[in-house]
Amino acid sequence: MLTTIxxxxxxxxxxxxxxxxxxxxxxxxxxxxxxxxxxxLKNIPASLLKAGVTVLFQQTIFKARKVLSAIHMGLFxxxxxxxxxxxxxxxxxxxxxxxxxxxxxxxxxxxxxxPLINAYNLISDVMSGFLLIAITVFLxxxxxxxxxxxxxRENVLLNPKVKAGGQAKDSLIVGxxxxxxxxxxxxSQAYRLTEGADPFMPIASFLNSIFGASQTGVHVAWWxxxxxxxxxxxxxxxxxxxxxxxxxxNLGLAKQNPRGQLDPAIPLKVIDGRKxxxxxxxxxxxxxxxxxxxxxxxxxxxxxxxxPANFYGRPLSPSALEVNKRYLLxxxxxxxxxxxxxxxxxxxxxSPEAVWSCTTCYACVRVCPVGNEPxxxxxxxxxxxxxxxxxxxxxxxxALQSLATNGNWMGKGKRLRGRWAKEMEFPVxxxxxxxxxxxxxxxxxxxxxxxxxxxxxxxxxxxxQAGLDFGILYQNESNAGxxxxxxxxxxxxxxxxxxxxxxxxxxxxxxxxxxDPHSFNTLKNEYPQFGGKFExxxxxxxxxxxxxxxxxxxxxxxxxxxxxxxDPCYLGRYNGGFTAPRKLLELLGVEFHEMPRxxxxxxxxxxxxGQIWMGKVAPGERPAENRIKEALTTFERHPNEKKQLFIVxxxxxxxxxxxxxxxxxxxxxxxxxxIIQLVAEAVGVEEVSQIVG
Amino acid sequence: xxIVVAIKHIPSIADDLPVKGNxxxxxxxxxxLNEWDEHSIExxxxxxxxxxxxxxxxxxxxxxxxxNALHLALAKGADKVxxxxxxxxxxxSHQQAKWLAEAIKGMGADMVFAGVQASNDIDxxxxxxxxxxxxMPYIGGTSAIEVSGNTATVSKExxxxxxxxYSVTLPFVAGVQSAPKPPRYAPVSKVRQMxxxxxxxxxxxxxxxxxxxxxxxxxxxxxxxHAEMIEGSPKEVAAKIVELLKSKGLA
Ligand SMILES: Cc1cc2nc3c(=O)[nH]c(=O)nc-3n(C[C@H](O)[C@H](O)[C@H](O)COP(=O)(O)OP(=O)(O)OC[C@H]3O[C@@H](n4cnc5c(N)ncnc54)[C@H](O)[C@@H]3O)c2cc1C
Ligand code: SF4
Ligand code: SF4
Numbered sequence: 031m032l033t034t035i036x037x038x039x040x041x042x043x044x045x046x047x048x049x050x051x052x053x054x055x056x057x058x059x060x061x062x063x064x065x066x067x068x069x070x071l072k073n074i075p076a077s078l079l080k081a082g083v084t085v086l087f088q089q090t091i092f093k094a095r096k097v098l099s100a101i102h103m104g105l106f107x108x109x110x111x112x113x114x115x116x117x118x119x120x121x122x123x124x125x126x127x128x129x130x131x132x133x134x135x136x137x138x139x140x141x142x143x144x145p146l147i148n149a150y151n152l153i154s155d156v157m158s159g160f161l162l163i164a165i166t167v168f169l170x171x172x173x174x175x176x177x178x179x180x181x182x183r184e185n186v187l188l189n190p191k192v193k194a195g196g197q198a199k200d201s202l203i204v205g206x207x208x209x210x211x212x213x214x215x216x217x218s219q220a221y222r223l224t225e226g227a228d229p230f231m232p233i234a235s236f237l238n239s240i241f242g243a244s245q246t247g248v249h250v251a252w253w254x255x256x257x258x259x260x261x262x263x264x265x266x267x268x269x270x271x272x273x274x275x276x277x278x279x280n281l282g283l284a285k286q287n288p289r290g291q292l293d294p295a296i297p298l299k300v301i302d303g304r305k306x307x308x309x310x311x312x313x314x315x316x317x318x319x320x321x322x323x324x325x326x327x328x329x330x331x332x333x334x335x336x337x338p339a340n341f342y343g344r345p346l347s348p349s350a351l352e353v354n355k356r357y358l359l360x361x362x363x364x365x366x367x368x369x370x371x372x373x374x375x376x377x378x379x380x381s382p383e384a385v386w387s388c389t390t391c392y393a394c395v396r397v398c399p400v401g402n403e404p405x406x407x408x409x410x411x412x413x414x415x416x417x418x419x420x421x422x423x424x425x426x427x428x429a430l431q432s433l434a435t436n437g438n439w440m441g442k443g444k445r446l447r448g449r450w451a452k453e454m455e456f457p458v459x460x461x462x463x464x465x466x467x468x469x470x471x472x473x474x475x476x477x478x479x480x481x482x483x484x485x486x487x488x489x490x491x492x493x494x495q496a497g498l499d500f501g502i503l504y505q506n507e508s509n510a511g512x513x514x515x516x517x518x519x520x521x522x523x524x525x526x527x528x529x530x531x532x533x534x535x536x537x538x539x540x541x542x543x544x545x546d547p548h549s550f551n552t553l554k555n556e557y558p559q560f561g562g563k564f565e566x567x568x569x570x571x572x573x574x575x576x577x578x579x580x581x582x583x584x585x586x587x588x589x590x591x592x593x594x595x596x597d598p599c600y601l602g603r604y605n606g607g608f609t610a611p612r613k614l615l616e617l618l619g620v621e622f623h624e625m626p627r628x629x630x631x632x633x634x635x636x637x638x639x640g641q642i643w644m645g646k647v648a649p650g651e652r653p654a655e656n657r658i659k660e661a662l663t664t665f666e667r668h669p670n671e672k673k674q675l676f677i678v679x680x681x682x683x684x685x686x687x688x689x690x691x692x693x694x695x696x697x698x699x700x701x702x703x704x705i706i707q708l709v710a711e712a713v714g715v716e717e718v719s720q721i722v723g
Numbered sequence: 724x725x726i727v728v729a730i731k732h733i734p735s736i737a738d739d740l741p742v743k744g745n746x747x748x749x750x751x752x753x754x755x756l757n758e759w760d761e762h763s764i765e766x767x768x769x770x771x772x773x774x775x776x777x778x779x780x781x782x783x784x785x786x787x788x789x790x791n792a793l794h795l796a797l798a799k800g801a802d803k804v805x806x807x808x809x810x811x812x813x814x815x816s817h818q819q820a821k822w823l824a825e826a827i828k829g830m831g832a833d834m835v836f837a838g839v840q841a842s843n844d845i846d847x848x849x850x851x852x853x854x855x856x857x858x859m860p861y862i863g864g865t866s867a868i869e870v871s872g873n874t875a876t877v878s879k880e881x882x883x884x885x886x887x888x889y890s891v892t893l894p895f896v897a898g899v900q901s902a903p904k905p906p907r908y909a910p911v912s913k914v915r916q917m918x919x920x921x922x923x924x925x926x927x928x929x930x931x932x933x934x935x936x937x938x939x940x941x942x943x944x945x946x947x948x949h950a951e952m953i954e955g956s957p958k959e960v961a962a963k964i965v966e967l968l969k970s971k972g973l974a
Contacts, residue, residue: 308912416910427908434911435755436737443738443753521912 031248032123040123040256047260054267057363058276058325064371065318066306067299071286081282081401090281090399093630094332095179098171101164108161109274112212115154116259119215123252131222131231151230155219158212159233165212169205172198179331185345187381189357192350196357197329200269207262214255221247268364270356273328277400280326283319284401289392290555290604293317293406295413295520308520309413312372313358313379316407323402324355333394333404338634343650344387346380348394348404354379355407375411385411386423387648390516390639391599396630412518425645430519437508437529438474439643447472448504450483456494459501465538466501468493468572471553473546474509475681481688482681485704489545489569491715492706496581498572500543506533510549512600515556517640527560534564542566547601547680548638554605568601570610570679573709577617585714587619592672593708594625594661596687597632598680611679611705618712621672625657625664633657635686642682654690662700674700677708724776724870726767727832729823729853730760730796732782732789733843745938749786749812756792759838765902766868767836768800774870776833781805781826783819783928785812790923797917798909805924816846821932823849824856832857832894834875839863839898850898852932862891863898878903 032040071077084090088103121128129136134147171177182188189196220237221244227235241247266272287293295308297317310316333348334340340347358378362370376382388408395403416422429439437444451458461469470493476486493500511526542564544550554566576582595615601607608629615622627633636653658676665674676691678684687702709715734740734752741748767778780796782789784806793804807822814822827835835857837850847863854861866886867878870893877889877897953960968974 416908417912419907421904422908424905427905430908432737434914435735435753441737443735445738519910521910521915525911525915 031126031128031252036249036253037124043257043260047264050264051267054264054364055275058267058272061359061363062318062322062325064314065316065321066314067297067301068317068319069285069287069293070299071283074283077284077286078279078282081278081284084281085278090401091330093397093399094335101167104160105164105168108157108164111153111157112161115158115215116256118150118154119218119252119256122218123256129222131219132225132228133230148230151228155216155231155233158216161208161212165205165208169201172201179335182334182347182350183340183343183345185343186340186347186350187345187354187379187384188350189354189378191357191361192353197270197353200271203265204262204269204271207258211255211258211262214251214258217241218248218251218255221245221251268360270327270329270353272325273400276322276325277328280319280322281401283322285319285395285403285406288555289395290551290600291559292409292515292556295410307414308417309415309518310407310410311374311414311418313355313375314371315375315414316410320403320407321355321359323400323404323407324352324359326400327352327356327402328400329353329356330399332397332399333402336393336397336631336633338389338391338393338636338653339384339387341656342636342648342652344384344648346384346387348408351380351384351404351407352402375407376415380408380411382415382420385415386426386644387641388639389599389634389636389641389653390513391634392603393599393631393634396603409516409518412516413520414518416518423644423646426517426640426643428645429640429643430514430517430522433509433514433526434522437526438478439509440474440478442478444505447477447507448502450477450486451490451502451504454487454490458490459499460504461501461537461539462503462506462533464501467499467540468501469534469537469539469542470500470502471510471542471544471546471549471566472502472507473544473549473681475685476545477507479681479685482684482704485681485684485706486545488704488706488710488715492573492576492582492709492713495713495715496576498576498581501537501539503533503537506536508533510544510546510552512548512552512556513638513640513642515552516638517643524560527557531557531560531562534562539564543569543572545569545681547598547605547607548682551600551604568605568607568610568679570601570607570614570705573705574610574614574617577614582709582713584617584619584712586712588708588712589619589621590672591620591675591708592623592665592668592670593620593675593677594623594664595628595677595679596625596635596657596661596683597629598678598683599632599634599638601679602632603630611677614705614709615677618708620675620708621668621670623664623668625660627660633660635683637682637686642686652690652693654686655694658687658690658694658696658700662696665700675708676700676702677705678702679705724770724774725831725833726770726776726778727827727830727835728760728763728767728778728780728796728801729827729835729837729849730764730780730782730792731757731819731838731841731849732785732792733757733841736842740943742941742943745941746813747941754786754788756795757838757841757843759840759899759901761906762902763836763838763897763899764796764799764801765904765906766865766897766899767834768907769902769904770834770868770870771800771802777802779803779805779830779832781807781823781926783807783809783814783822785809785814790918791914793923794914794917794921795909797921798913799907803924804921805926807926807928809928815934815936816841816844816849817852817932817934820849820852821856821930822928824853825929826926827853827857834868834870834894835859835896836899837896839865839900847898850896854896857894857896860891860895861898862889862895864900865897866901867903868897868899 091099130147133144219234223238224243296306331349358370361367395405432441433439459466476482508526508529511523515523550568661676732754734747735755741751771778778801780801789806807826840847851861862877864879865877866880869876873893875891877891879887953963
């Protein structure tokens with residue numbers, strides 16, 4: 031179809047385009063390689079393949095926003111189809127007399143290929159129509175409806191270019207490209223139809239009925255369609271749409287370690303004898319996988335939607351973090367600001383206040399369709415801020431100082447840790463003095479907080495009643511360090527691990543059980559890296575087992591309660607402990623209603639990652655308060671006279687939600703209880719406490 | 724600028740305070756750094772950061788466990804640490820002031836900081852006594868110290884929101900009430916690094932002094948009265964309080 035001059039022009043253009051494309055992706059790869067070594071990834075081909083399948087079926091994006099995700103899926107298949115369509119278009123241009131219209135009759139193809147050619151014509155024609163509609167929906171969403179989910183809070187640090195609408199410009203360019211490209215393709219086909227309608231090309235035939243056939247038209251439309259491709263491919267490497275290529279790769283190279291295991295503060299692997307300071311100050315201090323996150327980010331803001339800190343007005347947005355990283359890298363590598371690679375992250379990608387607002391709830395990482403880990407960056411930034419002597423919140427500082435001297439964050443002496451146990455009506459074994467079956471790691475809140483100690487004692491009574499051979503470490507127990515590590519105090523975390531490992535070494539036990547999900551997480555996922563070889567269970571699992579073995583029996587069914595259950599981040603999302611608490615509630619016979627945000631999608635209470643230590647309290651509706659309202663709305667859908675309970679399985683939740691019930695003025699309407707209180711009532715252990723009390 | 728900071732190790736009150744005989748049972752308490760000393764270290768490091776110089780931290784090692792406090796001081800920015808190996812947990816402030824003054828004498832200090840008081844004896848005299856022994860002026864209760872040349876501008880805060888600035892000629896001794904900024908946090912990794920690499924200079928205690936006071940009795944306070952918590956709804960509680968006030972003839 032093309033004239034010789036046109037062909038030469040095309041080849042020149044293709045070369046230029048390929049040159050820019052190669053340069054673009056080489057720059058990206060070089061930039062990613064500037065990052066630090068990441069924890070070792072195993073079996074990369076298999077996980078890339080798995081990611082390919084995931085992307086093909088668009089599984090991860092369906093974690094949220096179902097309708098838009100379906101349209102995105104259509105767009106995705108449309109674009110895949112179009113890669114093929116462009117190939118055929120190129121052949122039409124370069125191979126004389128090549129076209130596929132009218133069942134490909136100009137090529138006199140073998141008979142068996144005719145249905146295939148017809149199918150191709152139909153699919154490419156209809157898909158073109160769909161693409162035009164889908165892109166219009168996304169452009170309308172961004173530019174006319176201005177979907178709030180795509181906006182950032184005023185107080186969130188943003189790269190100036192993002193603030194000035196850089197992302198929108200990107201979307202507009204690519205959107206306009208798709209519309210022009212697809213329309214031009216359709217027109218190039220329509221202009222070819224010299225013999226009237228082709229039943230397998232309804233849209234092109236319709237356009238043909240309006241515009242007629244034209245040789246000049248074919249040339250112009252072809253050049254517009256393919257010319258755009260030559261422009262857009264190199265452009266993609268420089269725009270947010272790099273995610274077309276980087277998202278599947280990033281997903282294939284995503285974190286393989288357990289969710290509850292943070293990357294070390296200093297890489298375990300060292301390249302070229304380089305020396306690393308702990309954590310991250312500048313962007314190249316991040317692991318290479320997390321530099322890649324910035325290129326993979328589709329800037330969908332799903333992570334911001336689920337972020338509890340963003341929810342109550344804190345200046346934190348995990349998506350802004352990724353977007354800012356992306357723009358910083360773009361200006362540093364494609365633009366004229368290489369110095370940005372040495373700019374502190376706290377001035378360019380996330381404000382210090384935002385860094386200290388993260389609850390490390392993992393919701394952002396869980397929801398991200400491309401496997402990004404904004405939370406891991408935040409922890410790395412905290413780590414370096416602590417080393418560099420950044421002024422930290424006084425409450426956090428007091429907690430850390432107390433943890434360093436007393437082994438707990440509450441400013442209490444070590445010897446007071448087991449005081450509650452000494453007040454029991456039966457002796458609680460000291461596991462460092464006599465062997466026990468089960469070592470109960472009690473945790474700070476459950477050991478020291480007067481509001482929680484009654485529940486701690488209740489757990490002891492139930493264990494005792496069930497004949498469980500258990501003991502505690504008394505003053506030898508130190509805080510497990512989960513939140514210490516997430517606050518960024520890696521050295522203190524290591525010190526606490528050493529103290530606890532020494533205590534475990536003195537004790538004889540078969541299994542550890544914890545009442546605190548935070549301790550549970552680090553003991554299970556992080557202590558093994560420090561030589562911890564033990565099985566760790568959450569008390570909900572232990573309780574369930576005691577029921578199943580008949581060591582505990584429900585004497586009074588609790589059908590007079592209407593309850594809902596809050597999944598603690600570190601039990602649920604981090605460690606998949608969804609079923610044991612629910613099964614327990616079922617056994618106890620309560621009327622159970624699930625809140626809309628449950629299991630993987632549970633909403634953080636706001637206490638994690640050191641937030642509970644913060645001295646300064648920010649204004650705004652706190653996550654825990656919002657959660658109490660969610661529970662009440664859930665109950666409203668099932669009105670009856672039963673007592674309404676909010677069930678927790680984490681000592682911190684007991685404190686957080688009891689406060690939230692008070693501050694939202696809902697005392698009397700809903701009561702916060704630890705699951706152990708229900709178990710006690712159902713198995714009839716209350717009498718014991720009355721004897722004592 | 725040569726700044727010397729005197730620090731004091733005191734029994735921790737995070738635990739119940741065990742009593743043995745007429746004193747604290749020193750064998751079953753942890754010793755911690757006096758809270759005000761954190762401020763005097765911070766004040767010294769801030770001055771060093773502003774005008775340069777060295778910060779030397781010196782303390783009396785009462786029970787052989789002072790090292791950790793000294794490593795902490797190094798992690799916070801001190802340059803040199805000295806411990807006076809006394810090994811006498813019952814040594815009073817007067818004795819400690821004498822030992823400290825003797826150790827500081829040869830250090831050529833431009834400024835000596837002490838915490839304005841320590842919470843174990845609330846004596847507040849170590850600073851003034853060191854000043855007396857070294858024959859330097861003393862200024863107590865400082866909230867900020869800035870140095871320029873041979874003069875320091877010392878701020879103090881008084882009740883009722885009144886502040887005062889003094890101009891003090893070096894050398895002098897200050898009793899630090901607070902640093903202008905909260906004492907910085909020393910990351911444990913730094914403290915541990917100091918513990919592995921730093922050397923602590925040891926000095927034998929010299930000189931004798933005594934307050935001339937002796938402990939007569941130490942015992943936990945005996946509760947004399949008791950508080951009654953009134954149970955019930957806010958309305959009921961209020962009604963009971965009114966009733967009570969009336970019954971006592973107060974309303
Ligand atoms: C370390 C420390 C901690 C403190 N903590 C607290 C606290 O927690 N709460 C609190 O309320 N206060 C506190 N104070 C203040 C303290 O209670 C009194 O202010 C202090 O006892 C007064 O003594 P001075 O040496 O500061 O005053 P000065 O003015 O030197 O001495 C005042 C006393 O000297 C005598 N005096 C002075 N001049 C004359 C005169 N012309 N004729 C006769 N007698 C005279 C009087 O008896 C007078 O009461 C603290 C003081 C210090 C040093
Ligand atoms: S971990 Fe939770 S709080 Fe932190 S950025 Fe992610 S969603 Fe927000
Ligand atoms: S980090 Fe993931 S969830 Fe967040 S905006 Fe980017 S792609 Fe979306």
